[in-house]
Amino acid sequence: MSGKRLLLLLFGTANGACNMKTSLQNYTSNTTTCQGYLAYDETKCTASSKCPAVVVIQDWNGMNDYEKERARMLANLGYVGFAADIYGFGTPAESMTDWMAASGMHRGNPDLYMAKINAALDKVKSYDFVDMSKVAVIGYCFGGTGIVNMAILGSDVLGVVGYHSGIQNTSRVMRSSSSGPIKTKILLHSGVRDDKATDVAVLEEEFEAANATYEIQRFGLGVMHGFTDFLGRAYDKRADVRSWASTERFLKELFLGMPDVVRGPESASLNASLQNYTSNTTTCQGYLAYNHTKCTASSKCPAVVVIQDWNGMNDYEKERARMLANLGYVGFAADIYGFGTPAESMTDWMAASGMHRGNPDLYMAKINAALDKVKSYDFVDMSKVAVIGYCFGGTGIVNMAILGSDVLGVVGYHSGIQNTSRVMRSNSSGPIKTKILLHSGVRDDTATDVAVLEEEFEAANATYEIQRFGPKVMHGFTEWSGRSYDKRADVRSWGSTEFFLHELFLGMPDAVRAPEDSNCSGVAAATTMAPGSVTxxxxxxxxxxxxxxxxxxxxxxxxxGAVAAGIANATGVDVKSVEVTLTCSRRLTSEGVFARRLEEVNGAYEITVPEGSATITADSVSSAITTAGSDGLTTKIAAAMTAVGITDIVVKVNSISTPTASTFVATTTTVSTTNAAASATTAGGTKAAVAISFADRPRTVMSAMAAIAGVWAIAK
Structure with missing residues (x-):
């Protein structure tokens, strides 16, 4: 919604129908006492009917309500969820200084970190209701680093999943630390504005060398570290929803086996026919497939156009169209080359594909002609159209996006994304309007080409996702009869596509949550409250x-984070209340022959003052910053940087502005709690549902939510 940001704090009430059992669980790692959190359905997971287990490794601020909720979300899926305590019971985890110290101690000592993870695994395997042969581990932030370490060091759990993991060489163990194969399957979810493309490329090569089965999903636009943290400043609903859905499919694969490949054989239940249409003077012959009992003039269906690979529109594209029809859509395989164009040999394919790749206007005209044909059917909802493409067709959908197509979304598989194959962003100055999903083999598209495309998408404000599959996944991995066919990459990419099409045509699903007082489907009991406000x-x-x-x-x-911590330490506020934005510029330190150019970081900060505090006020915060001055803030920031191990970069605060204070009203609106609830208990044990709508705020105010969430209690 333009000009507004809607933040939800939803608290459910108990309905007495849940069979989920939750409890704190003590265990030890060497001499350290740890306190984990266990969640499972005690009616389903028993000694005689054991369940798979998933261990959650915490982010850097310790095992807290966030990890506990993720454990309950896993329990809602039918697993035993266990949030591990890596730091140990009683380890300080109240401030950024604490988090830096505790996480740094474990990142710097992989043996200690692995011992803590293994202690949690041993605890989980000790329960008689857990199937010890079916265990996986997921980790967030600091925990994401842990699961990468597990994989590289040879853990034998079935699979590991990471979210905004710290994958830099300085944060994780390197492949040189282990010579054996990587046995566990790996799924990583990465924000394009979090992990650098170069770090991803290094990790891919290490996984390839170790013959690891892995997948790395990259999310944009502007997706940063912490994108799954419900109340965090960097939360990104789309990346959270899609990464969790990907995780659900991955866990099913681990515990139930790889699903069968989806196919679309000819069926009497579908209307299927060849369809002639024209593009300028070229006659084309497409292939239409749909269920005529469901898609009618009075009940229109979304449509998905399939753009062929380089050997022409043939049985492969026709089957993909039928697969789409089986999902309830109108499937249409486009004929890009035109009826009668030779497509019998590689020489033919090279000639026809080269003619279109070398002439993007011609290629787009052919695609648009197919779209016009599809939109002409009275059983098609013209407002709900997407396009998918394979190989040569994958290049086509990238061109569509860059050149400003207004279809809802495009999907590419082993697309030709090299600079020499596709149009470049310089060919279009407008924003990219269509959502983009690309599936890429690590041994097909180079990491450099992927990185270039990511930067073009970011510059064009595109909403996109790029999924990378390994090991040794090559061009043509979805071609069932091809030499490079890879069943796992085919199954995973199609599952991802199904979820993407659901998002395009039905809207983004709610984020999955698991409040403390939810029933075992993860849906909180409905509750409402009257509108109100908070300053x-x-x-x-x-x-x-x-x-x-x-x-x-x-x-x-x-x-x-160190800049934010320095400001927090100088002012006495919680670091969660500090929001920092940094941009770059340059300046000369002097003039003439001795001039030296320093890069200057322009920092903007925003501090949320805790409501009702007798000691921390807008005046006290402003005064603390003014009193600290440039030198004081330099000292605070330097100390915070040292705490996280950044000792090779010297930072000096050159100047500060006079702080200004402002006050606005956050209005509460009536809501009902459904599948997106965060659990909290007021001082008197009362549960409430609160929606905070911050009107006319130009920026996300997640820090305000974090500040309010811990202190605001309403008892009606």
Whole structure:
């Protein structure tokens, strides 16, 4: 919604129907006492009917309500969920300084980290209702680093899943630390504005060398570290929803086996026919498939156009069209080359595909002609059209996106994304309007070409996702009879496509949540409250920081957080209440022959003042910043950087602005709790449902939510 950000704090009431059992569980790792959190359905997971188990490894601020909720979400899927306590019971985890110290101690000592993870695994395997042969591990942030370490060091769990994992060489173990094969399957979810493309490329090569079965999903636009943290400043609903759905499919694969390949044989239940149409003076012959009992003039269906691979529109594309029809859509395989164009030999394929790749206007005209034909059917909902493409067709859908097509979404499989095959962003100056999903083999598209495309998509404000499959997944991995066919990449990419089409045509599903008082389907009991309001006060300001390289500084893990921690330490507020934005510029330190150019970081900060605090006010925060001055803030930020192990970058606060305070009203609106609830208990044990609508706020105010969530209790 333009001009507004809607934030939800939804608290459910118990309905007494849940069979989920939850409890804190003590266990030890060497001499350290740890306290994990267990969640499972005690009616389904028993000694005589054992369940698979999934261990959750915490992010850097310790095992808390977030990990507990993820454990309950896993229990809702029929698994035993266990949130591990890596730091150990009683380890301070209240401030960023604490988190830096505890996470740094484990990142710097992989043996200690692995011992803590293994202790949690041993605890889980000790339960008589757990199937010890079916165990997986998922991890967030710091925990994501842990699951990468597990894989590289040879863990024998069935699979590991990471979200916004720390994959930099300085954060994780390297492949040189282990010479054996990687046995566990790996699924990583990565924000394009979190993990650098170069770090992803290094990890891919290590996984390839170890013959690992893995998948790395990259999310854009502007998806940053912490994108799954429901109440975090960087939360991205789409990346959260899609990564969790991907995880659900992955866990089913681990515990139930790889699903059968989806196919679309000819069927009497479908109307299927060849369809002639024209593109300028070229006669084309497409292939239409749909269920005529469901798709009618009075009950129109979404349509998906299939763009052929380089050997022409043939039985392969026809079957994909029928697969789409079986999903309830109108499937249409387009004929790009035109009826009668030779497509019998590789020489023919090279000639026809080259003619279209070399002439994007011609290629787009052929695609648009197919779209016009599809939209002419009275049983097609013209507002709900998507396009998928294979190989040569994958190049076509990338061109469509870059050149500004207005279809709802495009999907590519082993697409030709090299600069020499597709149009470049320089060919179009407008925004990319269509959503994009690309499936790529690590041994097909180079990491460099993927990185270039990501940057073009980011610059064009595109909503996109790129999935990379390994090991040794090559071009043509979805071609059932091809030499490069890869069943797993085919199954996973089609499952992802089904979910993507659902998003395009029915809307983005709600984020899955599991409040403490939910029934075992994860849906909270409905509750409402009357509209109200709460006053939020913020202190804002700017500062200029001198650094040798702005890019190196802002992309360094922990650096931006260190700036926020320095400001928090100077003002006495919780670091969760500090929001920092950094941009780059340059300045000369002097003139003439001795001039030296320093890169300057322009920092903007926004501090949410805790409501009702007697000691922390807008005046006290503003005064603390002014009193600290440039030198004081330099010292605070430097200390925070040292705490996270950044000792090779020297930062100096060059100047600060006079802080300003502003107050606005957050209005509460009536809501009903459904599948997106966060659990919280007021001081008196009362549960409430609250929706906070921050009107006319130009930026996301997740820090305000974090500040309010812990102190705001309403008892009616």
């Amino acid at each position: 939020v006060t913020k202190v804002k300001g700017t500062m200029a920081l001198d650094v040798p390289s702005c890019k190196a500084f802002t992309e360094r893990e922990g650096a931006v």
